[in-house]
Amino acid sequence: MRRRTVLAAGLLAAPLSACSGGDTDGDRVFRQFDPADQAAGLVEAIDAWNAEHPDYRVTMETLSPNNPQQFAREANAGSGPDIAQLAFTDVSFMAEPRILTPLDDLLTGSPPQGADELLATDMTTYDGSMWAIPWTADTMALVYRPDLLERAGIDRTPQDWEELAETAARITEDSDGEIHGFVFAAGAQFSSAQWFPINYHLWAHGAQLIDADGDLWRVGVDPEQLTATIDYFAAFFTEGITPTAMQAVTDYGDPSIIGALDDGSCAMTFMPPAAFRTARDSVEAELLTAPMPAGLEDGATHLGGRALGINANCQEPEAAWEFVTHLLSPETFRTYPQYPASAGTLTQVDVDPSEQGFIDQLPHARSFARYADAPITIAALQELVNQQFSAVYSGQAEPAQAADRIITRLADELEE
Incomplete structure (x- = not known):
């Protein structure tokens, strides 16, 4: 499959003799x-x-x-x-x-x-x-405080997305809301980190936003699947598992998330390696990582x-x-x-x-790569998905309505 280029046309390398335009002393x-x-x-x-x-x-x-x-x-x-x-x-x-x-x-x-x-x-x-x-x-890996899981009587990290929701709800309930079981950046901006777990949840349940059949692209998720994923993440807010303030946060390494890990008001979140190392060096308590829910299934992360x-x-x-x-x-x-x-x-x-x-x-x-060759860019996918999921979190849209908007927009873009 050929990939679309975003570089300017005509960038054919000229057969000139020089390279290392910035080298020094022949290095x-x-x-x-x-x-x-x-x-x-x-x-x-x-x-x-x-x-x-x-x-x-x-x-x-x-x-x-x-x-x-x-x-x-x-x-x-x-x-x-x-x-x-x-x-x-x-x-x-x-x-x-x-x-x-x-x-x-x-x-x-x-x-x-x-x-x-x-x-x-x-x-x-x-x-x-x-x-x-x-x-x-x-x-991305699941980042957690083992002491907070142990306090709630939990002896293993969640193995799938359903178990994550159950475990996070149990931690929140047992602490009377003082500890949020799972915290994630849920801002509406295209760069918001919620893009990753949203895709992970879809992939773990046999769907993806778009997929290719040869050179033809089509929507890869049906309304019921997408609505179920929106319902899943919205429930973290409606049930008080994730603080409402996270709807304004975009970065997995945001100080509010690291601070919550440090003061013990967050039991689980997710981060890439560099952000985790920063958090580990900043937080007084022990931090560990585990695979994301379904993370040991090929293609689920x-x-x-x-x-x-x-x-x-x-x-x-x-x-x-x-x-x-x-x-x-x-x-x-x-x-x-x-x-x-x-x-x-x-x-x-x-x-x-x-x-x-x-x-x-x-x-x-x-x-x-599953999205890289599509007529719609990954950045456009991120913007569309993050905005519609966030509209549900804030009460501006119902899950089925947001799912329909996403699928309609994807179908229109792919048809063009």
């Missing part, structure tokens, strides 16, 4: 876009490489936030970094105008450790070729992460590939606090025991 350039405080361990990994490879030294360049259009412009002009960190969703946009080096021959000739167990290859493959290689992986691509103008793609395989190795992840996008390498990396929920869930997660 090759690796560009990444994560904040400096999240990339300190990556500097150590690159220093280790440079110590052993004086003839192919690499300088790390940080360009944050991620700007795929800038890389495209540079590559089209014959410059830019030799190796680039890419969001999974950016790979096809770089591959279509051929501003990346296809990796099939390099991958076959010199496969990195764990190459046979890579996650999210559906996001790095385009027109039958591999244009970048999955590097890091992340997902999402897989995000980063890939590595080689600029089409790179003069030494074989040497650049050696550096890429170094970044994919278990040695890199011993200092770099990310999870490898290889199920095999994942088992070789030591992580804090509190993060075990992520490790258990990641091999079962699947990317948003």
Whole structure:
């Protein structure tokens, strides 16, 4: 299946001799876009490489936030970094105008450790070729305070969505409302984190917003299924399990959520790894992670992460590939606090025991590639779903009415 590009037309890489437009003293350039405080361990990994490879030294360049259009412009002009960190969703946009080096021959000739167990290859493959290689992986995990579950007599984390609702209601009821059993960001903005559990609930119950039949797209959820999902999340507010104030919150790492974990008024929530680590360092009580409800079912949760691509103008793609395989190795992840996008390498990396929920869930997660090629963008899906779910939470719409609005809009967009 071909993916639609969002980059400007005509971005065909020119066969110029130069690459590493920002290099210094002949060093090759690796560009990444994560904040400096999240990339300190990556500097150590690159220093280790440079110590052993004086003839192919690499300088790390940080360009944050991620700007795929800038890389495209540079590559089209014959410059830019030799190796680039890419969001999974950016790979096809770089591959279509051929501003990346296809990796099939390099991958076959010199496969990195764990190459046979890579996650999210559906996001790095385009027109039958591999244009970048999955590097890091992340997902959402259930975050909880074990002391609060124990106080309510609960001896395991919820295994499915029905059990989550029951467990959260029990915690809230037993504490006379002083502890909210499950807290989640439920704002109406397109970026609101409620997008993730909404999809997880649908996927775990055999539905998804849209799906493809060959090159044709159709609505993938019926009114009854979607209404049931809306009812499910709305009940957290109508039953007082989640505080009403969460309807104005969009971020899973919002201070109000971390503060509730700290003061003991929140028993369970969900976060990705970076947000969890921030919360763990901020909260006085013990925090642990577990798979999301149904998180051990294949395809019931999402897989995000980063890939590595080689600029089409790179003069030494074989040497650049050696550096890429170094970044994919278990040695890199011993200092770099990310999870490898290889199920095999994942088992070789030591992580804090509190993060075990992520490790258990990641091999079962699947990317948003299921939506990536649709005529309606993922951002538009997010905006539509978050607005309509929030309209129900606030009493502005009934669940069946919101479901009908979502399905009608999806059908109209796909028909166009």
